[in-house]
Amino acid sequence: MGAGFVAFLTVLGIIPRLIQLSKTRKYIRLFEGSVILGALFGTILSFEAIHFSMPKVFLIFWGLLHGVFVGMLAAALTEVLNVFPILTKRIGVESKLIWLLMALVLGKIFGSLFQWVFFVRI
Known part of the structure; x- marks a missing residue:
């Protein structure tokens, strides 16, 4: 799943377009590293039965980060x-x-x- 996602982002050129739109060219290595680490972490979590016990406030923050990611991905995909x-x-x-x-x-x-x-269930 992770490799397919990274290939999807790469083939469509979403990361370079996102960097161009957000004018954050100096952070390109951070973007690339984040995508790779996120794909690896997501793949590991997909195969392992790992459970996290976190406060609800952290889950709200985590959900907001997911929303930002999905929104930016959708905007970049639409733009591309x-x-x-x-x-x-x-x-x-x-x-x-x-x-x-x-x-x-x-x-x-x-x-x-x-x-x-x-x-x-929380």
């Missing part, structure tokens, strides 16, 4: 592929682009809240 303008032109709803984006954002928010409220 220009998905939404092409999609709206093809289905003929160019004037409704903001509604499409809001539906995606709210769907992600409510889906995550639903999962956390009903399926995560």
Whole structure:
């Protein structure tokens, strides 16, 4: 899973585009190292039955970091592929682009809240 994720980021050129958009070129090694360490750590956690006991405040912070990561990844992917303008032109709803984006954002928010409220036992 980790190697596939890193390959996905590399092939699409998401990390360089993210660095260009955020104007953080001097931190490129930090970005690369973070992706590699994150993939390794995620792979290890996928194969091992490791449980962490953490305070709820830390879990809130951890969840916020995940949200930032997913948001930045989605923004970079959208920027690289220009998905939404092409999609709206093809289905003929160019004037409704903001509604499409809001539906995606709210769907992600409510889906995550639903999962956390009903399926995560803290």
